[in-house]
Amino acid sequence: MQDRVMEKAAALLESGVCTRVLGWKTGEFFYDVTPAVFTSAEEVRTQMVYNPFCGPNLSKYLIAESRKEGKIAVFLKPCDTFSFVQLQKEHRIARDKVYAVGVQCDGMIDMDSLKALGLRGVTAAREVGDNLIVSTLYGEKTVPRREALSLRCRVCKSKRLNDCDEIIGEQGGDLPSDRFAQVEALEAMTPEERFAFWRSELSKCIRCNACRNVCPACSCEKCVFDNPGSGVRNKAAADSFEENLFHIIRAFHVAGRCTDCGECSRVCPQGIPLHLLNRKLIKDMNQLYGPYQAGADFDSKPPMLAFTPEDPEASIITNGRDGQ
Numbered sequence: 001m002q003d004r005v006m007e008k009a010a011a012l013l014e015s016g017v018c019t020r021v022l023g024w025k026t027g028e029f030f031y032d033v034t035p036a037v038f039t040s041a042e043e044v045r046t047q048m049v050y051n052p053f054c055g056p057n058l059s060k061y062l063i064a065e066s067r068k069e070g071k072i073a074v075f076l077k078p079c080d081t082f083s084f085v086q087l088q089k090e091h092r093i094a095r096d097k098v099y100a101v102g103v104q105c106d107g108m109i110d111m112d113s114l115k116a117l118g119l120r121g122v123t124a125a126r127e128v129g130d131n132l133i134v135s136t137l138y139g140e141k142t143v144p145r146r147e148a149l150s151l152r153c154r155v156c157k158s159k160r161l162n163d164c165d166e167i168i169g170e171q172g173g174d175l176p177s178d179r180f181a182q183v184e185a186l187e188a189m190t191p192e193e194r195f196a197f198w199r200s201e202l203s204k205c206i207r208c209n210a211c212r213n214v215c216p217a218c219s220c221e222k223c224v225f226d227n228p229g230s231g232v233r234n235k236a237a238a239d240s241f242e243e244n245l246f247h248i249i250r251a252f253h254v255a256g257r258c259t260d261c262g263e264c265s266r267v268c269p270q271g272i273p274l275h276l277l278n279r280k281l282i283k284d285m286n287q288l289y290g291p292y293q294a295g296a297d298f299d300s301k302p303p304m305l306a307f308t309p310e311d312p313e314a315s316i317i318t319n320g321r322d323g324q
């Protein structure tokens with residue numbers, strides 16, 4: 001797959017279809033893959049990569065890139081294309097300035113999963129069939145690829161590539177997923193246990209804003225937390241209330257628009273499972289207003305922006321019964 005991605009990126013630049021390519025390059029370590037823009041076929045051939053560590057969702061970078069001169073090509077995995085469509089629905093991307101190449105994906109691998117398997121001193125990894133051959137300072141290890149997947153990829157909701165100009169690999173479809181299992185486990189806790197869980201997790205926050213900056217649904221030109229006139233401007237949490245405030249407000253701001261791409265948890269340096277806040281709201285909206293997937297199409301309206309006479313009055317639902 002990497003060769004096909006590289007060939008396509010170079011061809012798009014050499015043919016003049018695009019002036020730039022948005023893809024991935026290796027950072028300081030082989031697994032430290034980061035988004036990058038390439039302007040020549042030579043840069044693509046020498047710097048661009050596509051491998052099992054290309055987890056970053058590139059869709060948000062198109063907000064700025066599609067405003068520049070010329071057309072930019074972008075490589076999008078299935079989960080990325082949901083964000084791509086959602087951003088277009090919100091008029092954040094100039095679609096005519098983008099050439100979207102969908103890349104079918106078998107799931108991305110991350111170092112946290114490798115460490116959870118007991119691997120240390122990892123220096124390289126390569127795929128061989130359904131296995132991953134991992135080179136470490138202590139020798140080679142073979143692990144099932146499935147067990148090395150990132151947590152979000154283990155509960156993948158869809159292999160469907162949305163709104164792409166062309167596709168590398170086969171078109172896929174929606175998948176059965178138990179992505180709400182962790183949410184249900186939290187719901188089964190007592191209120192006191194849930195409070196203790198989230199206080200423990202959110203107290204780790206260092207307010208680096210990595211989650212906000214990477215989130216495709218967080219696309220405001222100026223965040224409310226950076227606005228001195230908002231009354232909630234906050235650069236560093238001063239107490240436990242402010243630790244809660246930032247993440248809970250952010251979750252409500254993206255409600256109905258979050259595609260559940262999992263980028264927030266992926267980039268968190270403290271390992272906070274921020275995606276669970278978003279999934280809880282997605283699950284609640286599905287139960288109250290019917291199934292909805294942000295970014296699945298261009299026609300459906302988010303449940304929080306649409307009204308039907310059948311909508312339940314959530315404020316009067318008690319003991320599992322609504323009071324209509």
